[in-house]
Amino acid sequence: DQQVKQNSPSLSVQEGRISILNCDYTNSMFDYFLWYKKYPAEGPTFLISISSIKDKNEDGRFTVFLNKSAKHLSLHIVPSQPGDSAVYFCAASSLQGGSEKLVFGKGTKLTVNP
Amino acid sequence: KAGVTQTPRYLIKTRGQQVTLSCSPISGHRSVSWYQQTPGQGLQFLFEYFSETQRNKGNFPGRFSGRQFSNSRSEMNVSTLELGDSALYLCASSEAGEYQPQHFGDGTRLSIL
Numbered sequence: 001d002q003q004v005k006q007n008s009p010s011l012s013v014q015e016g017r018i019s020i021l022n023c024d025y026t027n028s029m030f031d032y033f034l035w036y037k038k039y040p041a042e043g044p045t046f047l048i049s050i051s052s053i054k055d056k057n058e059d060g061r062f063t064v065f066l067n068k069s070a071k072h073l074s075l076h077i078v079p080s081q082p083g084d085s086a087v088y089f090c091a092a093s094s095l096q097g098g099s100e101k102l103v104f105g106k107g108t109k110l111t112v113n114p
Numbered sequence: 115k116a117g118v119t120q121t122p123r124y125l126i127k128t129r130g131q132q133v134t135l136s137c138s139p140i141s142g143h144r145s146v147s148w149y150q151q152t153p154g155q156g157l158q159f160l161f162e163y164f165s166e167t168q169r170n171k172g173n174f175p176g177r178f179s180g181r182q183f184s185n186s187r188s189e190m191n192v193s194t195l196e197l198g199d200s201a202l203y204l205c206a207s208s209e210a211g212e213y214q215p216q217h218f219g220d221g222t223r224l225s226i227l
Contacts, residue, residue, distance in 0.1 A: 015213075032213045034216075036216055036218075037124055041220070042220050043118070043120075043204055043206075043218035043219050043220045043221050044157075044204070044218045045218070046215045046216070046217055046218075047204040049213070049215050078167065089157065091157075095212055095213075098162065099212050099213055099214070100145055100147050100162040100164075100169070100171060100208060100216065101147075101159050101162060101169060101170045101172070102147075102149075102157075102159060103159070104149075104156055104157035104158075105156070106156045108154070
């Protein structure tokens, strides 16, 4: 039973355009959401997070949007750069279950073409 | 500030053996979590330690165990290794408190022959 789903295994965008990565979750107890970026042979790198009391969080080129009613979140990268090419993971946790117990999606491979 | 350090980076074992993996968290981080990454199952939570106590555990058999020392360094042990234990094992640390992001090391690649 996959509680966090990233339905697009891959995404390709042109440099300078917007990249939108999507994530859906099923567990309504989740109240903390994170995005990680992963390059081959490296561990995941934390990008940005959002708690369920907010619907938007912004950090430079990265913005995360949370739609609790739809149980959906998205990561926007503007403008996209070739160095953003990596696998992006969405993760979620709940205070009740332990906020350190992250449940991950399977990832979306982003390719930014020059 | 140094990141999360995991040793060794690569390890080859045979079925039935046991293995110990090590993790040094970011200085000041007291929570250490372990994850297993495989192509089929993705990233899965193993367990989390805080102040030398296991606070949370995932759905893995008892062959998987861990511990944390007073300096927050952590070790993970897998006994009676099986072929299916071949995976990337990732350690992550975070500051104390709710809703703190976890920061990952580069992992230990374990191969079982």
